[in-house]
Amino acid sequence: MSGRRALVMGAGGFVGSHLVRRLKSESFAVRGADLKTPEFSPTAADEFLVGDLQNIDFMRQVMDGAFDEVYQLAADMGGAGYIFTGANDADIMSNSALINLNVLQCSKAQPFGRVFYASSACIYPAYNQVNPDDPKTAEATAYPAEPDSEYGWEKLFSERLYLAHARNRGMKVRIARYHNIFGPEGTWQGGREKAPAALCRKVAEISDGGTIEIWGDGEQTRSFLYIEECLEGTVRLMRSDVGEPVNVGSTEMVSINELAMRIAAIAGKSIKIRHIPGPLGVRGRTSDNDLIRQRLGWTPLAPLHTGLEQTYRWILTQVSALRA
Ligand code: NAD
Ligand code: GDD
Structure with a gap:
């Protein structure tokens, strides 16, 4: 080298x-x-x-x-x-x-x-x-x-x-x-997947009008x-x-219910949500970007939507390939 x-x-x-x-x-x-x-x-x-x-x-x-x-x-x-x-x-x-x-x-x-x-x-x-x-x-x-x-x-x-x-x-x-x-080629099944990939998978797996399960009341927030x-x-x-x-990190904080609805919109599906018990972690979290802005003169700015579109598309191909 x-x-x-x-x-x-x-x-x-x-x-x-x-x-x-x-x-x-x-x-x-x-x-x-x-x-x-x-x-x-x-x-x-x-x-x-x-x-x-x-x-x-x-x-x-x-x-x-x-x-x-x-x-x-x-x-x-x-x-x-x-x-x-x-x-x-x-x-x-x-x-x-x-x-x-x-x-x-x-x-x-x-x-x-x-x-x-x-x-x-x-x-x-x-x-x-x-x-x-x-x-x-x-x-x-x-x-x-x-x-x-x-x-x-x-x-x-x-x-x-x-x-x-x-x-x-x-x-x-x-x-x-x-x-x-989150993004394409991240863990999307098996137990170690995080919420964006898990919810993309769940939405990809159901038909229009179907139900997905979310841990907790879905009002917990993340970015x-x-x-x-x-x-x-x-x-x-x-x-x-x-x-x-x-x-x-990102400062675009959403609830997990909102995350699910945004993924459903990208998928072009209407969904129902069933809230079930599960591991929850903290009630709310988002990135504070004051220090990175001050020290690097840079912060992430891309909207969540852009990344979710790419990620949903990739997970849909994984779900389809597994089914086939
Ligand atoms: P990942 O699980 O996809 O990648 C971690 C890699 O470490 C895996 O490929 C795994 O095989 C390897 N690894 C684990 N133990 C090993 C060992 N003993 N010897 C050799 N390899 C070993 O996780 P990621 O999402 O790519 O995360 C990368 C880093 O960023 C991790 O340190 C993680 O804790 C940190 N991090 C990630 C996130 C996130 O949202 N992805 C958030 C906070 C921190
Ligand atoms: N994974 C997952 N799967 N989470 C779900 C689901 C589901 O089906 N349904 C609801 N959730 C909720 C979790 O209960 C949690 O409250 C929230 O979605 C976010 O879950 P994760 O994305 O799995 O993890 P996290 O944000 O609590 O922690 C992650 O981010 C940290 C950094 O911010 C983890 O990946 C940590 O390892 C990481 O360090």
Whole structure:
């Protein structure tokens, strides 16, 4: 490999596989690493190492070489149906923490230009997200900490791990707190899918006038960021001088009922909604973009509708292919 080189850990996942394509479009030589290759299309990486990043020998192999940009996206993650049931807490915490400890352990022998860590909006305190119309997620409100899930606690711990290494070892660390990223080639079935993909699937599966199920009363709120804008925010942050964690998310907050109705409109179907018990997470969440606007002079602006159209179309093809 020659020229600018990037390493993407988690390159077999949703954000990672898109990020590899983005870096290739910028002429980076890219090494990807993951437990698996991407599920929905071939990787664009120049080389792809398959293995477990919890294994320090594999991590050493992955990090061997000089990289201008290292992106650490590998994590044991999923939507509400995976992270809020409680059943996966031990795996989520230990699997993801060990990957991050290994990255930093191996970076002593193999220093890199700069490292990006994908944190989450799930680090924000539950007590600031009880009002669905006015949740608070300014970066400075992360403490006193009270994430509502062990997934959020692990992300907060790992943020601190990277920040400590930045302070004590002069590493250039960049941390994004992603707010519910969605788009084509994201997980859409199997239990780890997030609300946009789950609701696109449910709408795609029914006939006009049919009923879909939604967890809770559907009045809980979220904002959703389309993958292309997530990548733009990610590379802008990586190449900036911003060393503190920054939200990368949308400010277009909608209720989950509203999300379902917007997807139904895109599908050209009228739907009925049945509300059922399920894992809920916080009552309200949206991105606070004051800091990213100040520090990067950029914020995501694309309307939710644009990303939903692309995502629904892709999930419809997946549902149709599965049926066929
Ligand atoms: P994803 O699950 O699609 O990708 C994560 C990848 O990490 C998977 O391909 C998985 O196989 C890999 N991985 C997990 N454990 C591994 C191990 N031990 N060794 C090697 N690879 C391993 O998730 P994503 O949506 O692409 O998310 C990317 C990152 O962004 C994650 O760190 C996630 O926690 C974070 N994040 C994502 C969102 C979102 O809405 N997508 C929101 C907040 C934070
Ligand atoms: N997944 C899913 N599937 N969620 C549903 C469904 C369904 O069928 N029906 C209703 N919901 C509701 C959930 O109960 C939750 O209240 C809301 O939709 C959003 O759920 P998700 O999109 O699954 O997750 P989240 O927004 O609570 O958390 C996600 O975003 C974080 C960052 O903002 C997760 O992906 C986290 O891993 C991520 O860090």
